[in-house]
Amino acid sequence: MDKDPILEDLMSQMGDFGKYQFRQHVLHVLGAFLAGVHMLSLVTVAPTPKHRCLIPNLDIGINSNTSNLTFFHPDLDSYLSTKGNGEVDYCRWKTNENTTMGCNGQFVYDTTYFKTSRVLDWNLICDNRWERAIIQTIYMFGVLIGAIVLGSLADKYGRKTIFYISGIFQLLAALSVAFIPNFIVYCVFLFFYGMFGSGGAYVTGFVLTMELVGPKRRTICGTAFSASFAVGVMVVAFWGYMISNIQILQIVYACHSLVLIGHWWLVDESIRWLWGQGRTEDAIAIVKKGIRINGIKDFDSTKFEGKGPMNTNEPDQSYGAADLFKTPTIRKRAMNVAFNWFANSLVYYGLSLNTGNLQGNPYLILFLVGLAEIPGYLLVICLVDKTGRRFLLTTLLLLGGSACIICAFIPKGLEVTILVMIGKMGIAGSFAIIYNYTAELFPTVIRNSAVGFGACSARFSGMLTPLITLLDSIDTQLPTMVFGGVAILAALFALFLPETLNKEMPQTIQDGENFGRGDTGYRTILACVQRNKKTHDFQHHVEADATECLNAKGFNTSRD
Numbered sequence: 001m002d003k004d005p006i007l008e009d010l011m012s013q014m015g016d017f018g019k020y021q022f023r024q025h026v027l028h029v030l031g032a033f034l035a036g037v038h039m040l041s042l043v044t045v046a047p048t049p050k051h052r053c054l055i056p057n058l059d060i061g062i063n064s065n066t067s068n069l070t071f072f073h074p075d076l077d078s079y080l081s082t083k084g085n086g087e088v089d090y091c092r093w094k095t096n097e098n099t100t101m102g103c104n105g106q107f108v109y110d111t112t113y114f115k116t117s118r119v120l121d122w123n124l125i126c127d128n129r130w131e132r133a134i135i136q137t138i139y140m141f142g143v144l145i146g147a148i149v150l151g152s153l154a155d156k157y158g159r160k161t162i163f164y165i166s167g168i169f170q171l172l173a174a175l176s177v178a179f180i181p182n183f184i185v186y187c188v189f190l191f192f193y194g195m196f197g198s199g200g201a202y203v204t205g206f207v208l209t210m211e212l213v214g215p216k217r218r219t220i221c222g223t224a225f226s227a228s229f230a231v232g233v234m235v236v237a238f239w240g241y242m243i244s245n246i247q248i249l250q251i252v253y254a255c256h257s258l259v260l261i262g263h264w265w266l267v268d269e270s271i272r273w274l275w276g277q278g279r280t281e282d283a284i285a286i287v288k289k290g291i292r293i294n295g296i297k298d299f300d301s302t303k304f305e306g307k308g309p310m311n312t313n314e315p316d317q318s319y320g321a322a323d324l325f326k327t328p329t330i331r332k333r334a335m336n337v338a339f340n341w342f343a344n345s346l347v348y349y350g351l352s353l354n355t356g357n358l359q360g361n362p363y364l365i366l367f368l369v370g371l372a373e374i375p376g377y378l379l380v381i382c383l384v385d386k387t388g389r390r391f392l393l394t395t396l397l398l399l400g401g402s403a404c405i406i407c408a409f410i411p412k413g414l415e416v417t418i419l420v421m422i423g424k425m426g427i428a429g430s431f432a433i434i435y436n437y438t439a440e441l442f443p444t445v446i447r448n449s450a451v452g453f454g455a456c457s458a459r460f461s462g463m464l465t466p467l468i469t470l471l472d473s474i475d476t477q478l479p480t481m482v483f484g485g486v487a488i489l490a491a492l493f494a495l496f497l498p499e500t501l502n503k504e505m506p507q508t509i510q511d512g513e514n515f516g517r518g519d520t521g522y523r524t525i526l527a528c529v530q531r532n533k534k535t536h537d538f539q540h541h542v543e544a545d546a547t548e549c550l551n552a553k554g555f556n557t558s559r560d
Contacts (some may be wrong), residue, residue: 008179008324010287016214017221018294024212025221027267030259031163031205032225034372035230038197039143040352041253043366044240046118051125053093056081071110087476091126098324113245115363122183129470131183132170137465138187140349141192144459146199151207151452159208160269166200167260174254176248199459201260202229211272219384219436223377226432226534228380230377233370234353242364321449329513330442334450336493337438337458340393343490344431345458347400349465350483358420360411372421376429388501389437390494390521393430397491400426404484408477427487441501443512447505495521 014020025229035206050071058073081092081100092100119125124132146166154162161412173193180186202225209221237254243249247362275284291299324334351369358365376396384392403423407416434454442450 031201034228050110053103142194144194171257177251237367239414341454373428401487
């Protein structure tokens, strides 16, 4: 499983990152942008507006057509019911006899921000609000299956092929859900929307870039994918604000996928994949193209012609995901890293999908939530190769988790919104780090399995996020506390991982077992404390010795 020296020599002929790599990277990163658009589309297509029961005594003379009802009414407070904790229960109302009544399927919506919504179409509120959570969960389940299935197909049939197929099907799926009136059918199509809209193009586009650019550029290019996703979130907020009709809005989101139509002719297949498949002539042809675009003149292709991939009939070819759990050190790290992926995804989507619970214009808040990610990514680019992976990952997780916890104990307002933005910045940064950190922690023979295991954990938590938000029926702050608590716990666990900065990555299982043994953040902190204590004690002894010496020579050092 070691690197193929002939392939590495061939790739190096193009340089780490020239015009050719830049152009291809821009085409690849569109997959991440579209993933952001499609994954957050439900925030504006199926938002949950403020709502209350239709109260006959209050709304007398008005039929149950929600378009004719007014949410606010000067006498509303006298009919509002309250929960046991004193909060207003908008799914119940009180009669003049002080009897509590249910809504009986008749509701009044606040259409200040949301004129139309899938939630309004199917009344996915109160006793049926779990169905709104299921919608997002089904989409995330599609993302999970897409990452697994399409990722495997990309290994077999090529990255470019699956990237393009994902682009076509995400366009068709996104258009289809705009016209489906039935809830069950909508959920079925939503699964495929998630599978191709966010699970396919993002993963294959990311792999195409990582297999093309040089090692020194992979951190920046990988972070660019995360940043492009954030830009997609901001675009969702923009179109949501501009277009009130959700059918037209969904069509607009779908049309963004048209930017991938020309990719079959513009994107080149992965050189590494072609070489691994024995298609060396095709690989060399793409390298020649890259060298020409990059303006490199000295290239002798003859030394690569007739060559092929290294012999892969080696014992290490039998390694797989099961080997993550066969040895004690790697097993502990695999579980630790998987929980870190789980926590990052849980908090990331928890903050992204619940912006409607914050006070203010929901479209502006969603835009700011996407914008808040950019400083997190800039911090990672600037600091991760200086501070190390472990320290920055832990710091950003603690920042994000602490912001969430604090939000649970202060009233809603500007302060909460600012804290949410800080939390999103921290989680976005830590999420960006965990990708590369995972690859560096595990040996070559199971590296892909480790990253895949972590990614599956992230997708699984993404499925749970909408369901966890339902805990607000118990306590409105409980979901936020769960998000914050999980992030802080993940930060504490991350300190058990070894640092990988400026260290050679392990190759074999035995290398993985020995890698970073005894190196934990807790030992580093303890060593720093002991070192500072020794320094302080040494300074104290020096001062005492100096004072004693001066006193012996007749100098009075006492302070009157």
